[in-house]
Amino acid sequence: MTRSVRAHARPLFRSLEERFGIAVFALLLLFASAHQLFAHGFKAGDLEIGHPWSRATPAGAKVAAGYLTVKNTGAVADRLVSIQSDVSAKAEIHEMAVDAKGVMTMRQVTGGVEIPAGSEVALKPGAYHIMFIGLKVPVKEGDTFSATLAFEKAGTVTVEFQADKMGGQSQDHSGH
Structure with a gap:
């Protein structure tokens, strides 16, 4: 059966x-x-700051660069005017550009970076970026460090930068 x-x-x-x-x-x-x-996104008023990151630095380096995106969901433009961080003596907003002769230049941006209403600005390699000058400690892969961003209208917000590998192409950090 x-x-x-x-x-x-x-x-x-x-x-x-x-x-x-x-x-x-x-x-x-x-x-x-x-x-x-x-988890690696931050807000200040109508601004959304997406994934602040940096690259690891070699021993003895005195500068590091920082990158992030700022999305303005509001109806009025705002402006990133300054950055401060305990990782460096000072921080500046810089812009890389290529002139008509094909020469790449990097210069400090005076007056800040405008974040248009309803738009997003990426501080990324080869464009606008943050320079941390006079590093107090080396930035190592996997490290995090804080910085305070000051906006003309939204005020200040402290964000955490994550350090990627040295000299490598960073992962896509565009997601917030």
Whole structure:
């Protein structure tokens, strides 16, 4: 006499309560992982500052660069006017540009960087960026350091820079 295996098979989920519990658990996991994705974003008024990062520096280096994005969700333009950090003696906003002869130049930006209403500005390699001048300690891969950004209208916000590997191309840090 053979018995059907199917008759003794147990359903994967026995009840509606179990199904609901698993769905809630899955949503909680999704929320927890999404929080980690957005954990490196900061806000100041209508401004969203996305993923501040830097690169590790070689021993003895006196400068480091910093990068981030600033998204203005408001109806009025704002301006990043200054940066301060305990990692360096001073911090400046710089811009890299290539002139008509193909010569790349880097200069300090006076008057800050405008963040137009409803727009986003990326401080990134080869463009606007932050220069941390007179480093007090080397920046090592995996390190974090804080800096305070001052905006004309939104005020100040302290952010955490994450250090990527030295000299390498950074990962895509455009997500907030």
